[in-house]
Amino acid sequence: MFQKIAIGLASALVLFLTAPSSNTAAAGEIEDFYSGKTITIYIGFGFGGTYGKYSRTMAQHLTKHIPGHPKLIVKSMPGAGGLKMANFAYNAMPKGGYHFLVPPDSSVVSQLLRPKKVRFKSQDFTWLGATNQTNTIFVVRSDTGVRKWQDMRTKQVISGNTGPGSTAFLIPAMMKSMLGLKIKQIAGYKGSSKTILAMEQGEHQGTAFNWLAWYSKVPHWFDKGKEFAYPILQTGVYKDPALPNVPMMKNLVAKEHVPIVNFMATLGIIGRGLALPPGAPKKLVEPLRTAFANMVKDPAYIADAEKARLRVLYTSGADIQKFVNGAISKANPEVVGAARKLIFGK
Amino acid sequence: MDGNMIDMAITAAIALSDPMRLSFLALGVLIGLVLGVIPGLGGLVGLSLLLPFTFNMDPFTALAFMMGLQAVVVTSDTIPAVLFGVPGTVGSAATILDGYPMARNGEAGRAFGAAFTASVIGGLYGAMLLALAIPIIRPIILQIGSPELLAICVFGLSLVAVLSGSTPLKGLAAACIGLMVATAGDDPQTGTLRWTFDTIYLYDGLPVVPLALGLFAIPEIADMVITRQSISGGANAGSRWSQWEGVKDVFRNKWLVLRCASIGSGLGAIPGIGASIIDWIAYGHAVRSIKDSGKTFGKGDVRGVIASEASNNAKEGGALLPTIAFGVPGSASMALILGAFLIHGLVPGPELLAKRLDITYTLVWSVAIANVLGAGICFLFANQLAKVALVRIGILAPVVLAITYIGAFQGQNSWGDISALLIFGFIGWMMKRLRWPRPPLILGFVLGGLVERYMFISVERYSWEWLWIFREGTFAPWVDIILLMALYGILAPVIRRWIARRRAGEKVARGIAFQRQNLDPGMYFNFAILAMFVATITIASGWEFGARLVPSVIGWGGVIFTGGAIFSGLFLMPANAPAAIAPESRAEAEALQGSALGPAEDEDVHFDIQADYGDLSVRTIFVRAANYFAWLLAFFASSFLIGLLPAMFLYLVGYMRFEGRESWKMVLSVALPLWFGSYFLFHKVLLVTWPLSVIGNFFPVLRTIEWANLF
Known part of the structure; x- marks a missing residue:
């Protein structure tokens, strides 16, 4: 009985406190x-x-x-x-x-x-x-000889990623299947920092992260004249203002793939x-x-x-x-x- | 060290000698020490909370403050490890094995003296290594790729062989349990969710904090409660002189200290090899390198404490190296220190190494000063702390348990943490009671994820060439050197023993017959573990190849090792049973003698704390244990109903009053300050998001009031 009264009182209190809410x-x-x-x-x-x-x-x-x-x-x-x-x-x-x-x-x-x-x-x-x-930017080591995305049709690039849900996996996988590029993917690195370190070590040669991940971690890679790596392709809705010369993937793929690239581009907007x-x-x-x-x-x-x-x-x-x-x-x-x-x- | 470096070291020292900066460093040290003592809390919590306050400091002050905190967490985490067998952070899990038995022998003071001295030497060593390695660190780290990391992890796993003592089959099976648990979560190869039991909690695998606390803390508290003895039993806690004895122990074992400090700082510098691994590797090294370690280690040998403590303090200096040189944080705490770098506009990498050496040396000095200061403060209080070992168990057990319980919850702030604590608490207690060594389990767990990760990367990238001294035409000898070291460590003792037996002309002929007397609770536990391995293999068989491979291999390993233990126990006829061997492990020890895998006849080697119930009857033990676990479950259930922190108060009062039979005055004078202290620390300072309880679901209004948002 007492319990019921207590619950009743408490509920009344709750109603009183939460009632006056509007949009x-x-x-x-x-x-x-x-x-x-x-x-x-x-x-x-x-x-x-x-x-x-x-x-x-x-x-x-x-x-x-x-x-x-x-x-x-x-x-x-x-x-x-x-x-x-x-x-x-x-x-x-x-x-x-x-x-x-x-x-x-x-x-x-x-x-x-x-x-x-x-x-x-x-x-x-x-x-x-x-x-x-955050457009996703595919970056390749310069010693691969790859300077533009078309080079990867003939030159294989080994690409590291953190797992099948990551952009570092998704974007290269799309490049591979939609643009016919030679990419060998290796999964399992723990986090972007370690993936980028492994790239510096030469364990893999290129992968896709947002531009800031690259630019805040390894700015010296992109010093003019002594580039350690090049950004070669981006995915997003609008071009990244820092990378006006890096082509957008949605402009390169076959017509039937455009809707796919577009919904992948939500990555950039979010x-x-x-x-x-x-x-x-x-x-x-x-x-x-x-x-x-x-x-x-x-x-x-x-x-x-x-x-x-x-x-x-x-x-x-x-x-x-x-x-x-x-x-x-x-x-x-x-x-x-x-x-x-x-x-x-x- | 060239002139510029010395200049920079002096510049940094002058910058740091500013009283304001020193005060912040000291403040960091104090906070770090407090966080280290509380199980479940560590540098990560402190740094994430304090990082915002460093935004407006100059970079020297900010880094001194943060490093001061981070460097000493592993100094004070020894205190609960020695006193209660509860690791303060995962970095001190190995300290328990000898530290806690020392406290039980009335040697807590000596253990502290040794631990703090080893800590300070280890910390200074790490700082020195950091200072000296800066110019050469980039090329070194560039050499350590996934194959090298895999080899290091395999080397770590090879220590299972030595840590298993005279029960190698159980040790290997325990390691398989750890490895299997480590495969839980989102698999990086195929994205399969393994062993997540449909919970979100296990998406990223099991956190190490509830596992370590469950495996070690819960069983120790259980045994305190079962034996109803204060920690030091009848022995007194020792005097200040006993600390001095510990200090002398360290100097007597100076080479061990230096070796373990090298292990700590060297491995600490490798991204991915963290605190939870390093202390075990150092401990394993001590066991392996010290003659006759089997007789004293795990029973209160000060050298075990020294090994673990020297290594875990040395780690911090090492862990800064990849952070500074590549911006790759070696641990989650280092990621926050990296955050502080970036906020002050410092970009790690070649630029920082070349142009901002003053910053690097600030870190070196901070680590060094913090270690001295931290150990000094610990020394001041050690004497008082050692007396805790005399406190009545009716008060001590609920207090330690309540703190452990809330500490485990800091893993991920989820009910899953508490469930994991209880599950592994029960498994840990069974293992301890049945003489299954626990260190192999935790070693398997902390290395399992890494082994799988680096194995897939190495094989996919280099196929089998990763094992060879030339990789893609480049000379890369490290993998083979490390693997040979591991192989030597495993084979050398086996061969030595085999030769010794050959010389002695021993003949071992063993009959096979059903041994009914061995069909005891220990054997049923073996059957349960076997069944678990069979179940994992069956479930895993439905997964994609990449997800299935490692769990299946581990599962089959587990089946073979557990099956072997069962077979040897149930069917091998006993040889002349050596009396020195405890009955629980006799079956396996006997079975393996003469197989060259087993220990020499007169040894009972067990690198784990052993249960000692005196002359308590099995029935008494059972009743008291059931009672203890019932209280634990009641704590869990009431947390679920009324929220974790309120339940903690109920538990403290209930247990002390009704189990401990303490007076109300005593009960409240312990429970109230402890509860309000926890409330202040966890709710007000750490701003913990409490899990949603039933009462909170009924009255959501409670959650909108900040001070009452516990439900």
Whole structure:
């Protein structure tokens, strides 16, 4: 009896506390919501790569732009090319608005190509914005003699990657099957740093990461006149501004492959940004998107990003949401099936 | 060292002597020491929390602060390892094997004296190596590719042979268990999810923290509870002089210290070979190189503590090398230090090595000063800490267990951590009780993932040429040198023993008959392990080749080794049973004598802590053990219902009051400070995301209140 009363009272309290929530909120309400609180940002990779670097820089600066100025901290939950964290975010992350995620750029691609492992729907994340577009750039050691992508039709390149879900696997696999290039893939390196070290050691000769991974880790490879390696091909929606002379893959493939390359290009749009897990309070979306937009314009943020050899190429949360939803709703089973066949051979 | 380097070393020393910078270094040391003592926490947690505070410091201060913290975590992690048999971090797991028995013999002070002295020497050695190796490190690391890494891991695995003592079959089977567990997660070759049991938790494999704590901490606490004795039993905890004795031990074994420090710093410099591996390799080296180690190691030999501790402090200096030279962090903690580099605009690689030597030497000095300072502070408190060994078990056991429980949860902040802790806790306790050596299991686990990874890369890249001294026309002798060392380590003792027996003219003829008396709980455990291996082979047979290959090989290995142990126990007739051998391992030891694989007749070699229940009856042991594990399960269940931290309070109070029969005053004066301390540390400072509990699901409003968000 007592127990029932207690539960009744508690439920009434809960209703009372949670009732007045609507989709839009006054700034004051958000300020109260976040004042003195901590937001935890989860990344699906280790701290050594660009996910780690961007999330830390964002955590440091976003606090200024969110009403109430909450503290932001970053946690790393690596596994299965970021899928572990994304699965966790969709299913088990607290939805109160105090937990954000940096979705892996392969979210949409994995959802379509590797459905067995994916327990999330990218379209159900609420995207807040991206601070960088990350075209994937295939880079080859100069001692292979490869200077442009066509050279790889005759010269074989050994390419290392971190596993079948990674861009370092996906993009070279597409180059191989769609452009008929001679690429031998070796899987199993742990993280981008070790993959790049193995390339320097000569264990493999080239692979695909986003441009910043290359540029922040091994800038000296690209010194004019003494190049250790060359960027030769990029995949994305728009050309990377730092690489105007590196051809885009979507312009080179046969017509029937264009839709596949296009949905792979979601990788670039998603880039490195923030999202809320499904079920987070709707009233937070607009204020947080605004905060994100203000952050990327903040000179202090841009300066700190540059110091860490990162850059800022903003995409709004609304745009990513549109792009992600579109890519998934338009992905017809034929294109997805063809992509899977071309990439995984089955 | 040329003039420029010396100039730069002096510049860095002057920069670091600034009182402000030194204070930050000291602060880092203090934080590091605290984190090291608490099981489950380590440098990674501290650094990820403190990194944002370093953004506004100058680079010298920031790096001194961070390195100060990171360098001493492995100094203080010895304390719980020696006192409770609970590793403070995974880097001190090997310290337990001799450190904890020393505490039980009333030699905690001596163990601390030896450990801290070995730590400081190891740390200074690592710093020195870092200073000297900078100009030559790039070409060296460029030589170490996947085949070399594979050879190093195989060498590490070869130590299973020595760490198995007089139960080689059980040791090998235990290693197979570890290797098999290591294959869990997303397989890098085919992307198959292996042994994930449909959970997200195991996508990236099992984290090492709950495994190590389960395997070592849970069984030790269980045995404390079962024997109901304080840790040091009747012996006293020793005086300050006993610490001095430990210091002298280190100087008596100076060559061992230097060898283990070289192992630590050398392996530390290789990306991928981490803390959890290095202490075991050093310990294995000590066992192998010290004459008659079988008689004393695992029973409280100070040299075991020295080996492990010298190596794990030396590692940090080494681990900085690839970080500075290539921007490849040797560990997760190093990735954060790398983060600090980048925030201050320092790009690791040739540029940093050539133009910013002052930064590198700041790191060298920081590691050196931190080690001296850290060990000094530990020495000051060691005497007091050693007295913990005298505390009543009704208070001590729940306190240590509660901290271990929350510590294990720091693996991934998931229920999976707790489940893994309990599962491996039970397996560990069974293994300890039935004299299955545990070190091979953990060694198999920490090396398993690497072996598979580098094997696939090496074979796919070079096919079988990876084994040859010329690879693609280049001279690459290291793989063969390392593999020959491993082979020598395994074969030399076998051959020596064989020759000795030949000389003695011993003839071993053994009959075969069913040995009914050996059909005991130990044998049922063997059957259970055998069944598990058979099951893994069956399940793995449904996977793609790349995913299946390694688990199948391990599974068959496990079947053969466990089957061998069962066969020898059940069917080989006993020879003249040497009385020195404990009954549990007698069957296998006897069976293998004369096969040249087994130990000499008069040895009972077991490199693990042994259960000593005095004259307790089997029934008493069983009842007390069941009671202990029931409390553990109740803790788990109540965590699930009301949240982990609230359940911890219930457990502390409940256990001390009803099991320990302590007075309410005593119970509350221990439980309240401990609970609020944990609340402050984990909830307020470390900002742990607690797992979702039933009560929190009913009342989500609880999760919106920051101070009450425990549910």
